[in-house]
Amino acid sequence: MKKLTAVIISLLIVLSALAVFAQEIEDRKAKRDRIATKVEELRKEILISKVGLTESEVSEITAINKKYREKRRSLFKERFENRRALSKALREETVNESELKSILNKRSSLDDKMTSLKRQEEKEISKLLTTEQFARYIVFNERFNRQMRGLVAGTGTNRVKRDNRTNVK
């Protein structure tokens, strides 16, 4: 009887914990989706009213952005890991030159792939637009992204503290 009670209690604990975790994952996803939708809406609004694109052009560009973003994601992750690997290799007591070379070669190759992907994306978008529209789109895109980065990092000192990293300039 005691065994049965213990098993039932354990199962109940596991099930309720799973339910809480599942809810947490859902909440995060919902939060991400809300952010994504808002950014999408703002970009669309600016592209139509300030860059002078039509709604269908914006939809096509958004689809291209999405396609390349998915391709870029795996490269982005690899690049991130490569950075960590390089940093780790330099922290070793004895620096292994061949290891460093291999990591740097990989890094170079990843950078080439990312650049190539960016070119392909822009080429596809350029086919949809006139030269002037494309130039305006490029300028907007760079400004928008740069400004968003700047704003995100705007109070960077506090965020760096929260991240427990040392701000060295």
Add this chain to the structure above:
Amino acid sequence: MKCNTVKKKIPGYLLGELSEIEAKSVEKHTESCPECSGELKRLRETVEAISSGGMKFPPEYYFERFPSRVMERLKKGNGGEVTEKRRLLSPAWAVGAAAVILSAVFFLVNPIKPPDTSETGGANIIEVYENGLTDPIIEVSEANEAYGDDPYDTSSYAADYLDDYYIEEETVNTYTYTERYYITEEEFEEILKILKKRFLS
């Protein structure tokens, strides 16, 4: 004499190990107590059965080797499996298993490494994902971007953090910049408001 005391003395009584006074006390009590009398009767039957040859005690060497034989049986076959199965069904194992499953689920939900990035939608070089239960992280990467004059440009994102080790940006990161910032949804909303004002007003 109380029943409990009598019951403890019954085996000694039957084996003739009690003093005369104790034996008489037991006899006196059992005459008037049906419960103790019944106990005496049952134990007497058992002792008689043993002494009449109905049950035989094994020789002494049987008990000397008893523990080692038990261990051999457990190692060889069913005994061991049964014990193992019982152990697995014990409450301690159930609670332990629950704890392991909980830990596994916890680490799945909160991995030590950053989880897969998720998209923000519009900004094609910005990846948003979350760490922990409250703060989303905005991870910003920049792929070969041509810098131009921008009145709103801030330089605060120029510093690059590689864990706790810093390498000069120009040396390591010619093409790609990656920073990670902790930011809440509310902070992100504020950023969008500012961007809207800058681009649309």
